[in-house]
Amino acid sequence: MIELFGNIAIGLETAITPVNLLYCFVGVFVGMLVGVLPGIGPLTAISMLLPLTYHFDPTTALIMLGGIWYGTAYGGSTAAILLNIPGTTSSAVACLDGYPMAQQGRGGVALLMTTVASFVGASIAIVILMGFAPVIARYALQFGSADYFALMVLGLVAASAISDGSAAKGLGMVVLGIVLGTFGMDIYSGQTRFNFGFLELANGISLVGLAMGLFGVAEVVSSVGGSDRKPIDRSTVRFKAMKPTKEDLSRSWIPILRGTGLGSFFGTLPGTGPSIASFISYALEKRLAREPARFGKGAIEGVVAPEAANNAADQTAFIPTLALGIPGSATMALMLGALTINGISPGPSLMTQQPGLFWGLIMSFWIGNLMLLVLNIPMIGFWVRLLLVPYNLLFPAILVFICIGTYSINSSSFDVMMIVAFGALGCLMRWLAFPAAPLLLGFVLGPLMEEHFRRAMLLSRGDFATFIDRPISATVMFISALLLVWTVVAPFIKKKSRPAMTGNP
Amino acid sequence: MIQDKRDFLGGMLLLAAGSAVALYASTHYPLGTAQRMGPGMFPFGAGVIMALLGILVIIPAFSRRDAAGWGKVPLRPLVFVLISIVCFALAIPRFGLAPAITILVLISSLGDRRFSIVNAIIVSVVMSVLSYIIFVLGLNLPFIMFRWAL
Structure with a gap:
């Protein structure tokens, strides 16, 4: 217990320095902005600000990137409720009952209640993160290379299997990412691989160029020329119109707690994360409701529970990333990238070696969530006006930030050209309906996987059985295999039934 | 088949x-x-x-009935956006940040059907000033706003 208070003190000390407070604010503000604006997702926003982390202290960098990540969850619901446009995929569910509420003139209530639900969900999840991450990290210190390799395999299989569309395509993109991750110097032999005569490729493909092209450019290209926004009735979002009734409150609090529980659980699993958590939470509330017919027509439970779930999942997603160094989603992979860019090797020893970073980041989550509460409610008029900025003014500005950000790292035009290459690849993948997130995950995990795989094989004298001899590795490999078989077989069984969920675009 | x-x-x-x-x-x-x-x-x-x-x-x-069709990637924005980034990469070491931003904004704006030269010029001026404030004044990055180095 005393240890925990000591850690909290260390964290607060780090988190409330003026620089960290400023960038925490920048992070949540940008997150809010990005969440509100359809056409830029959290991945794009985080990759846009990733270059800045080269110039920052790693703690500050992570606090800012983290702020973007959970800030988008708040902002996303605003666009979903007022315009029926999900600003992010995880807030798509908020459209279902939030938009009908707005049509009934109760948009203000919906916005206030989602903000409260988000805050409650996030707060509880942060406590869970504080409790579990150190325990898992301590346990993970005894993991060997084979165990790590198995865990990464599970993470990648889960991420591609659960993502929408064909599992083979998702896995294909994971492997493509792993291949791209092998470009550059081989750490064991020092040999440069796949540089094709370019000196710039000796250190590998830059994460920034890859992420900016794959997500930023591809997203901009497919959003240009989209339809214009619908007008919003501003009177429903005035302060007075926000006051929830007693009935709203009594209907909401249990669903908020249920949503938080579900979200916290799904956030920690690889491959699931906030979108799936919010869908499942909505489905659960509908199933449990006394009058399910109200759902889809402005039921407040259908708005608050998924919002609590996706915010909780946003926070607990940090557990595997920080405690094991294994990200469960593409966004978390970018966070991990920000650490490695700054020369910090992620893993279970992070917490003991960099307590300031770990606890400072967690304390910044509290501060950031408080900031979001303040940002959200009084400033709602500002966000609404922002929703009306036409995309044809916005997208060139996004491109400017993408290009300058990338160029600022090494003053290298080659890096900017990489955006073009990956932008083209990203568009080709969209055209052929290949998911991009697994590629990024594979790219970040690839080099770690190769290192652990080769070390495990070295220790076992070339015997592949090492992956099934060790209990941890064997269990994890077995789960991965089950998941793999299930995803290959499932499409053939489900063939006749209707498509289940169409959550991800 | x-x-x-x-x-x-x-x-x-x-x-x-x-x-x-x-x-x-x-x-x-x-x-x-x-x-x-x-x-x-x-x-x-x-x-x-x-x-x-x-x-x-x-x-x-070979056997799928309900083929979902091609993903939506509009060709015109794709071409102009990619060209504009290439031009940015070529321009920035030679002419500096402000001209590179202007070129990027002008060319990429052509990707939208509702292209308006006035809007594009306004965006490029705003973005140049904003970049100066954020990157040069705020973050102290060594960017040169204008130069002539062919």
Whole structure:
């Protein structure tokens, strides 16, 4: 217990320095902005600000990137409720009952209640993160290379299997990412691989160029020329119109707690994360409701529970990333990238070696969530006006930030050209309906996987059985295999039934 | 008979890319042994797996009824956006930040059907000033706003 208070003190000390407070604010503000604006997702926003982390202290960098990540969850619901446009995929569910509420003139209530639900969900999840991450990290210190390799395999299989569309395509993109991750110097032999005569490729493909092209450019290209926004009735979002009734409150609090529980659980699993958590939470509330017919027509439970779930999942997603160094989603992979860019090797020893970073980041989550509460409610008029900025003014500005950000790292035009290459690849993948997130995950995990795989094989004298001899590795490999078989077989069984969920675009 | 042309093409590309990687890795870098793997082994394995996954994508494409069709990628924005970034990369070391931003904004704006030269000029001025404030004044990055170095 005393240890925990000591850690909290260390964290607060780090988190409330003026620089960290400023960038925490920048992070949540940008997150809010990005969440509100359809056409830029959290991945794009985080990759846009990733270059800045080269110039920052790693703690500050992570606090800012983290702020973007959970800030988008708040902002996303605003666009979903007022315009029926999900600003992010995880807030798509908020459209279902939030938009009908707005049509009934109760948009203000919906916005206030989602903000409260988000805050409650996030707060509880942060406590869970504080409790579990150190325990898992301590346990993970005894993991060997084979165990790590198995865990990464599970993470990648889960991420591609659960993502929408064909599992083979998702896995294909994971492997493509792993291949791209092998470009550059081989750490064991020092040999440069796949540089094709370019000196710039000796250190590998830059994460920034890859992420900016794959997500930023591809997203901009497919959003240009989209339809214009619908007008919003501003009177429903005035302060007075926000006051929830007693009935709203009594209907909401249990669903908020249920949503938080579900979200916290799904956030920690690889491959699931906030979108799936919010869908499942909505489905659960509908199933449990006394009058399910109200759902889809402005039921407040259908708005608050998924919002609590996706915010909780946003926070607990940090557990595997920080405690094991294994990200469960593409966004978390970018966070991990920000650490490695700054020369910090992620893993279970992070917490003991960099307590300031770990606890400072967690304390910044509290501060950031408080900031979001303040940002959200009084400033709602500002966000609404922002929703009306036409995309044809916005997208060139996004491109400017993408290009300058990338160029600022090494003053290298080659890096900017990489955006073009990956932008083209990203568009080709969209055209052929290949998911991009697994590629990024594979790219970040690839080099770690190769290192652990080769070390495990070295220790076992070339015997592949090492992956099934060790209990941890064997269990994890077995789960991965089950998941793999299930995803290959499932499409053939489900063939006749209707498509289940169409959550991800 | 190919039912789903999109997945057929996608699978073929995956198969081709995987085979190319496996071939390139095994011919250019030593594979080593299972115990002491060379730099070529891991990429070779990944390439083989990628090719196999390509085949797994191709097979169902022959029988699928409800082909989903091609993903939506509008050609005009694609071309102008990519060209504008190439021009930015070429312009910035030669003319400095402000001209590079202007070129980027002007060309990329052409990607939208509702292109307006006035809007594009306003955006480029605003973005140049904003970038100066954020990157040069705020973050102290060594950017040169204007230069002439052909």
